[in-house]
Amino acid sequence: MNTISVTSLFGHYEVKFISDIKATIERIVQENPSHLLIDSKIMNMYGDMFGNANKFTSKKTIAVFERNKSLDTVQSYIRFLLRHHVKKNHMVIVVGGGLVQDIGSFTSHILLRGIRWIFIPTTLLSMADSCIGSKSGINVGKYKNQVGSFHPPHAIYIDPQFLQTLPRDMILDGNGEIIKHAIISGGKTYDYLTKHLSNIQTNTTAARDVIFQSLLVKKKIVEEDEFDKGIRRLLNYGHTFGHAIEGYTKNSVPHGIAVTMGMDMANYISVQRGLLPQKEYKRMSGLLHQNIPIAKFPIKNIDTYMDFLSHDKKVIGNEVHALLCRGIGHVESIPVKLDKKLKGDVKAYVIAYPEIRSRALKNYAIKYKIAS
Amino acid sequence: MNTISVTSLFGHYEVKFISDIKATIERIVQENPSHLLIDSKIMNMYGDMFGNANKFTSKKTIAVFERNKSLDTVQSYIRFLLRHHVKKNHMVIVVGGGLVQDIGSFTSHILLRGIRWIFIPTTLLSMADSCIGSKSGINVGKYKNQVGSFHPPHAIYIDPQFLQTLPRDMILDGNGEIIKHAIISGGKTYDYLTKHLSNIQTNTTAARDVIFQSLLVKKKIVEEDEFDKGIRRLLNYGHTFGHAIEGYTKNSVPHGIAVTMGMDMANYISVQRGLLPQKEYKRMSGLLHQNIPIAKFPIKNIDTYMDFLSHDKKVIGNEVHALLCRGIGHVESIPVKLDKKLKGDVKAYVIAYPEIRSRALKNYAIKYKIAS
Numbered sequence: 001m002n003t004i005s006v007t008s009l010f011g012h013y014e015v016k017f018i019s020d021i022k023a024t025i026e027r028i029v030q031e032n033p034s035h036l037l038i039d040s041k042i043m044n045m046y047g048d049m050f051g052n053a054n055k056f057t058s059k060k061t062i063a064v065f066e067r068n069k070s071l072d073t074v075q076s077y078i079r080f081l082l083r084h085h086v087k088k089n090h091m092v093i094v095v096g097g098g099l100v101q102d103i104g105s106f107t108s109h110i111l112l113r114g115i116r117w118i119f120i121p122t123t124l125l126s127m128a129d130s131c132i133g134s135k136s137g138i139n140v141g142k143y144k145n146q147v148g149s150f151h152p153p154h155a156i157y158i159d160p161q162f163l164q165t166l167p168r169d170m171i172l173d174g175n176g177e178i179i180k181h182a183i184i185s186g187g188k189t190y191d192y193l194t195k196h197l198s199n200i201q202t203n204t205t206a207a208r209d210v211i212f213q214s215l216l217v218k219k220k221i222v223e224e225d226e227f228d229k230g231i232r233r234l235l236n237y238g239h240t241f242g243h244a245i246e247g248y249t250k251n252s253v254p255h256g257i258a259v260t261m262g263m264d265m266a267n268y269i270s271v272q273r274g275l276l277p278q279k280e281y282k283r284m285s286g287l288l289h290q291n292i293p294i295a296k297f298p299i300k301n302i303d304t305y306m307d308f309l310s311h312d313k314k315v316i317g318n319e320v321h322a323l324l325c326r327g328i329g330h331v332e333s334i335p336v337k338l339d340k341k342l343k344g345d346v347k348a349y350v351i352a353y354p355e356i357r358s359r360a361l362k363n364y365a366i367k368y369k370i371a372s
Numbered sequence: 373m374n375t376i377s378v379t380s381l382f383g384h385y386e387v388k389f390i391s392d393i394k395a396t397i398e399r400i401v402q403e404n405p406s407h408l409l410i411d412s413k414i415m416n417m418y419g420d421m422f423g424n425a426n427k428f429t430s431k432k433t434i435a436v437f438e439r440n441k442s443l444d445t446v447q448s449y450i451r452f453l454l455r456h457h458v459k460k461n462h463m464v465i466v467v468g469g470g471l472v473q474d475i476g477s478f479t480s481h482i483l484l485r486g487i488r489w490i491f492i493p494t495t496l497l498s499m500a501d502s503c504i505g506s507k508s509g510i511n512v513g514k515y516k517n518q519v520g521s522f523h524p525p526h527a528i529y530i531d532p533q534f535l536q537t538l539p540r541d542m543i544l545d546g547n548g549e550i551i552k553h554a555i556i557s558g559g560k561t562y563d564y565l566t567k568h569l570s571n572i573q574t575n576t577t578a579a580r581d582v583i584f585q586s587l588l589v590k591k592k593i594v595e596e597d598e599f600d601k602g603i604r605r606l607l608n609y610g611h612t613f614g615h616a617i618e619g620y621t622k623n624s625v626p627h628g629i630a631v632t633m634g635m636d637m638a639n640y641i642s643v644q645r646g647l648l649p650q651k652e653y654k655r656m657s658g659l660l661h662q663n664i665p666i667a668k669f670p671i672k673n674i675d676t677y678m679d680f681l682s683h684d685k686k687v688i689g690n691e692v693h694a695l696l697c698r699g700i701g702h703v704e705s706i707p708v709k710l711d712k713k714l715k716g717d718v719k720a721y722v723i724a725y726p727e728i729r730s731r732a733l734k735n736y737a738i739k740y741k742i743a744s
Contacts, residue, residue: 143454149485
């Protein structure tokens with residue numbers, strides 16, 4: 001249970017669970033000229049682990065703001081690396097969450113037509129979800145994630161100790177994707193993940209196991225469809241409706257929480273369309289709403305929301321290929337027309353939200369608490 | 373002899389020799405929403421073929437200046453395509469030479485994590501060399517080709533009619549890479565290519581055959597080593613010394629001509645190091661100098677030239693992995709120390725250049741003339 005090996009078109013790579021991060025980095029730096037790209041907050045909190053003892057060829061901190069996930073940031077980082085004489089055989093060590101991963105992965109992909117990088121995820125979302133799958137996404141002006149690449153890291157080192165200092169919102173953020181993996185997978189994985197989710201911050205072993213199981217779900221899917229042409233679309237469950245929430249709220253709702261809301265919306269719409277039994281909907285809703293710290297649904301103008309929906313990457317013609325749900329373990333890509341019916345469903349959900357939420361939190365038999 | 377199929381990690385793609393370009397484009401545009409990216413000169417000269425009859429989703433002309441091969445140009449083109457609602461299933465049709473290819477290929481690679489593109493090369497160099505092999509290169513400030521990708525086109529359509537309006541310098545430019553393929557390959561291919569090279573502009577069948585043979589040499593090498601980790605380095609023959617000439621002269625010497633000069637330098641140094649017999653050197657020099665329209669060698673300051681050499685991508689530590697020559701058909705990657713000895717060799721070449729050139733052009737039995 002210490003290693004996950006992922007098969008990619010570009011070669012195998014491994015996720016290793018470790019607890020001696022300082023020694024691991026020292027070893028990497030000894031073996032390769034290495035450039036450090038690190039979340040500025042992590043550098044402040046864990047500086048002695050990364051900053052002092054090691055001899056990096058270059059060090060760059062990055063402030064985690066959505067506006068920094070731009071081609072301009074990538075270009076300025078590339079100029080920085082070129083000034084520091086980066087070569088094809090060098091390594092970029094990327095430390096942080098998804099945003100730093102995106103910049104590190106994409107930069108490593110296009111610089112010198114591809115150099116190696118190592119990822120040390122420090123958020124729950126990046127540990128349990130984004131670290132595998134090769135994808136990066138960079139914003140272009142108002143267009144989110146419209147540029148990107150497939151460039152898996154040389155290796156991933158996960159040390160759950162970083163979770164202990166993670167703010168609650170960012171735990172919920174990661175939970176969103178873990179719950180997504182749980183619902184997509186169903187069965188024992190669903191039971192296991194939802195049962196242990198609450199212990200992540202207090203128990204390193206639980207954290208490791210949950211991350212491990214979550215990554216196994218994703219591994220199976222991305223190995224089958226690395227380039228997002230078929231089954232990988234399942235991973236967009238909750239994302240179509242979630243992205244539109246992120247767009248509408250200008251990213252004030254964190255990604256994983258928007259995805260959690262998106263899953264509840266997708267499920268609600270699945271019920272409206274006779275795909276999902278009410279009982280199964282309520283069971284998931286009880287789980288999902290524990291992970292939504294937002295009492296008031298943030299969408300007021302339905303037309304604006306529909307406009308964000310219609311700009312989703314999964315839109316072809318007048319249809320969005322939404323991930324709907326027929327039950328736990330039964331998520332399915334279904335073309336949904338961007339029509340009055342969908343607008344009606346969205347409106348109905350927005351109106352019903354307070355009731356859905358209160359019922360979900362009160363009446364559902366909560367066997368476990370998320371992020372206690 | 374009408375199609376070359378190239379195997380790539382990303383799937384097969386085909387080079388098709390055609391003479392009905394207008395109909396070909398109309399067919400593509402009917403099958404896919406298509407965006408045209410085209411050399412502004414080609415648009416001026418052949419506008420009716422590209423501009424009017426077809427219904428492109430968007431059209432963009434690009435002026436062929438080295439400074440336009442930048443990340444800024446790529447970003448502005450990406451914004452343009454996003455404003456024109458580019459989607460994953462769309463096609464970018466790229467018409468022009470290597471520079472337009474670089475921008476089109478790289479943009480298609482990173483936009484939406486990769487969309488399809490079709491290449492219609494209009495220069496000899498792009499027809500006979502750069503159109504296959506997947507590579508793109510983009511400049512970052514003063515750093516040339518330091519960013520790039522491997523993203524083969526969906527298909528390549530070659531129509532040699534474009535050669536008829538190509539200026540002489542650009543014929544020599546393409547000849548440089550064809551001669552490189554001839555020397556790397558040796559044997560019958562060398563004889564065939566060097567014999568027919570002079571007929572390219574006057575005889576469409578000769579042009580087609582020369583381009584075909586030239587691409588076969590490259591195809592064999594890039595199929596074996598798409599990602600430039602081994603044998604593909606052979607294609608850098610002439611490039612190490614040639615790139616430094618381009619750098620030194622701020623690209624006033626066209627690439628293929630700089631490469632031709634670079635091959636002669638590499639051969640001269642190979643002689644100095646006892647690798648290449650004088651007789652074989654002279655034979656190639658006679659061929660190469662017909663393709664160099666520069667009577668005076670453009671390097672004056674040897675130290676500056678050495679500095680450009682030391683910034684070559686193939687430099688590891690204090691050695692440049694130069695492609696030296698043991699004879700026609702025997703090019704080899706050999707680590708060469710960036711030391712006084714190399715500087716001495718370069719200086720000796722620069723001093724000997726007028727004599728080398730005059731001997732090459734006068735005394736060598738010229739069986740064929742290039743670019744008559």
